[in-house]
Amino acid sequence: MTETAATPSLLPADYYLHNFEQMLASVTTRYLDIFPAEQQLALQRYQSLPDSSKMLLVRLLSRKGEWFRLDKLQYQEIGDINAAMQPLLQSELLQQALPPLEIWFTSVTLPELKTLFDDIGVPWFKRDLSKQQLWELLRTMPPSQAELSLWQQRQGLCWLQLHCQPLLELLLLLYFGNRYQDLSQFVLSDLGLQRFECYPLVREGRAYHSSSELQTVLSLATLADRWEQLTQQKLPINLAEWLAQVPSPQDNPIVERRRQKLLLKLAREAERQQQLVLAISLYPQCQDWTASERLCRCLIKLKHPQALSAVTALGQHAQNEAQQQTVIRIYKQLTKHFAVQVPLLPYSAPFDMLKPFKPAELRLELPQTSNLRVEFVTRDYYSAQGFDAWYSENSVLCGLFGLAFWDIIFAPVVGVFDNPYQSAPRDMYQPGFSSQRRTLIARRMAQLASGDRSMLHQHFINKQGLVNDWVNWQIFTEPLFKRCMASFPSAFLLAVFQRILRDPAHYRSGHPDLLLFDADGAPHFVEVKGPGDKLADHQIYWLRFLADFYPAKVCYVTWQH
Template identity: 30%
Template sequence: MTMRHPVPASLDNPLYYQENMDVLVSWVMTHHGDLLTGPERTRLSEFAGLETGPRALLTRMVMRTGELFRADKLRYPELPVPESEALRVLVQAGWLDRAPELSLDDLFRLFTLAELRPVFADWLQQQGHPKTLGKAQMLDLLAESFSSPRALEDWLPGGGEASDVVQLQDMALFDRIRLMFFGNLRQSWTDFVLVELGVQQFESVPFTPASRAFQQRAEVDCYLQMHQCRERLDSGEPAVDVWPDVPAPVDNAWLTSRRDRLLLELGRQAERQGEPELALQVWGGSGHRDAWLKQLRLLERMKRYERAWAMACQRLASEPDDAEAQGLARVLKRLAKKVGAEQPDPVDNPLLNEFTLTVPKPDTGTVELAALQSLSTVDAPVFYVENTLINALFGLLCWPVIFRPLPGAFFHPFHVGPADLTREDFVTRRQPGFDERLRLLETGAYRQAILQTFRDKSGIANPFVLWPAVNEALLIHALDSIPPAHLNDLFLRLLDNLREHRSGFPDLIRFVPGAKAPEQRYEMIEVKGPGDRLQDHQIRWLQFFARRGIPASVCYVRWQGDGECP
């Protein structure tokens, strides 16, 4: 069953954030209700049943950092009722605790130095400390003697209602539904609730039970457990203490990818904390594409050269992509000396086409613009495209595949693109679809497919299409000039590593419509100003172009009168 997409609120409504929160809660209840317990569903129904004022105030508090708030600091003039009335309703309904116990750290976060000094002045004086201490100094001195939490009235006797502190009671539930909506806990409530989503258009992706990333409540629990492990690492807890609490491998590709990333970070922390054996163990269990190279480099630092050499040779035989091969070649060259093996054959990198362009230094504008203006002619126009053109051609051709509703790809109707775009199995899960679209390059149907998609989808968010940088005239130039075989080569390399290969394209493209040979009807040009040099990912693209016969050059710009060589 395909489910109806919600409509985002407009910023014209001062309570638009509340409308968006209602959309989010309703979406989760509709699509993931079976993954919630009965009490959780009841609680969310009670949230939806609150009057607008209390519901809006509760939303504001959920969106903020932490669970403790001073009642006198909650000021939202757009509420239809006074804050005090909304607070009373929320306390009565059990959403807020009006008498939480506060630690010393909580107290110092909530109250000002002027409010705290009178409370601790006598104690500080008795201990021989001046009353004029700063907040951080005072907290350090008090920490040992005031380590037990206590009620606010015990901290601040006679503070009155003006200093009431309330505590949210259901943040675990709100975090759970935030996860089920976004598919991660990296995004905050403000990423949805405080955004005018109607400003951007999103592709309409069918959302069905089969396309959900979470099929069981245990999978949500697993994600939350992994998130807690990551938070513990980020807070400085030793990796050796976190490692036992990492969930075991799961039969869920999307969660496996998350676990692989967690293990990558846990291994990093273990190495930094002087636990190399743990780092090797953890990285050995991670399927992340960077884990093997980290193991290799650590083995090299530990002088386990034979093991590192065997691992490197095994990896080389698996045909790594060019970025991995570049790093691997450097390691193998060092290891060969250590194990007495022959140096690996050097990579036969082709020579790059290069030329120098001397132009007047402009008062304004970039070096790329200066080169474009100098190189462009009526018969051979030049356009500044950098990473936008080839990505757009790919995104338009493969649009149906990119937005295929596979499990873990889309969690809500407001995705710019699939959530698994940079995951290792993004392409393999869609391989038949990509193969089908790339076959259009062989039949000639690709041209109409790209232009029709451009017209039908104009303005709709796509991670490969930057709409302000793409227009139909530019696309027609490209389709008239770039042979389909070249497009096929470019798209296949993109698919080889979408995370790395979406960048590094040359700055300019020159079209030469009058050229007789199809492969001479365009040229990509990387521009480098005085003192600038090619980056590794740019070099890899340029070497790929040279191997595949794709016309590309490096243009070294010199300013007239400078006398500086590139």
């Protein structure tokens, strides 16, 4: 079946070329001077192409894989695909070649396969096999390249292979700064499905500053891809070979974080392979709390004399209750393995983890509604009891934080914005977020402490609909926002914001499912648990925190029979 790419009706026919060129212009303005020579050559060849050939190339780059059947390419806005293909072949951005057998097989039809039977000697009594059965047969008696070439000529087929994916991978890396956004992001924005905050993108704020840094990050990206492939296929991992490919420590913090991320994976694999001495040598090279935790566990297993000091340091750097609880558990292991009594928590703990806490409980038996989640059934129950009940989960407290600090989150800090499509700065969930903006945050907290909450109202109105990691506009609507602003005093908001700023990545989840307002306007927080569901630790910690201000409980729901 011929594939026809559908162009969104609201966009011009060549929208994808415009988007690619926009990405290209942004990247080359900031990074062209440090491009690898091979990618500079590919870029020059691309720029010399006629528009129709550029459009075909971008179409192919946007598809999955590197091999394509020419007869299955049909793009109305390009017109003659053969004519558009010729400059690409001449520039060697594309080439004509036969793909590997497995890729070839998945792209041919069963009727087409049957025309090959005589060439490769398939017995007549096996010619009624399914395509999958034929694949098993072909694997045992694979046709030669000459046989496939002859068959392809008779069929009039032409295979195209991309020869410039490294250029696209480089552009995506430098433009988006991550491994999950791609060219589809442009379409979401072009169609108005996503709108983003405006912030400056300047050459001085680029992530990489030299060819060597760029080469290192490209090598790390290749290693990350290989690691993912190996682990998905559950293939054996030779740690010595991998460690030989890890680059030396980097001055650029962005590149160094990527390097340490790979080192952490290698250290964890060393631990799985019971190479604890190797793991102990790798974990200290990673500035990550998880790495420090795993180091402590390895030291305890080996009864290493540095175990106690390592666990003490781990506790001193705990940023949330979950980490603090982990430290307590590790101390218990330390006592057990060393068979001596070690002092518990020999430092000033920032969290009152030893204080017993059991959330207030309510048990309800409700009629089950097939098309509603248990949280919504419970919300409707509370509404019937006279509460103004909202399903809010993480959206209320996070939304208030996002509105209060919106301008600070998107402040023009050097090196945290790579492209116009970011829902948060690069360092939003890293320890440096607060330290980079310490003065701005202190001023905002003082402003809130004085009772001035005007910035929340201003941001709610002026930023309506813009993408922000912290604000879920679909749930945090104007009526809910107004109820919160009328009910939550500044002291409560300050406590919530201080808690979130301590560890934004951790504290943006685990919030109670429901927010209720009673007849007097007083807030109540309710975590809902359906049959068989249990409270997670981080949900308990949030209930403990909220219970110091308002009624906060867990509601266990069973279904009526």
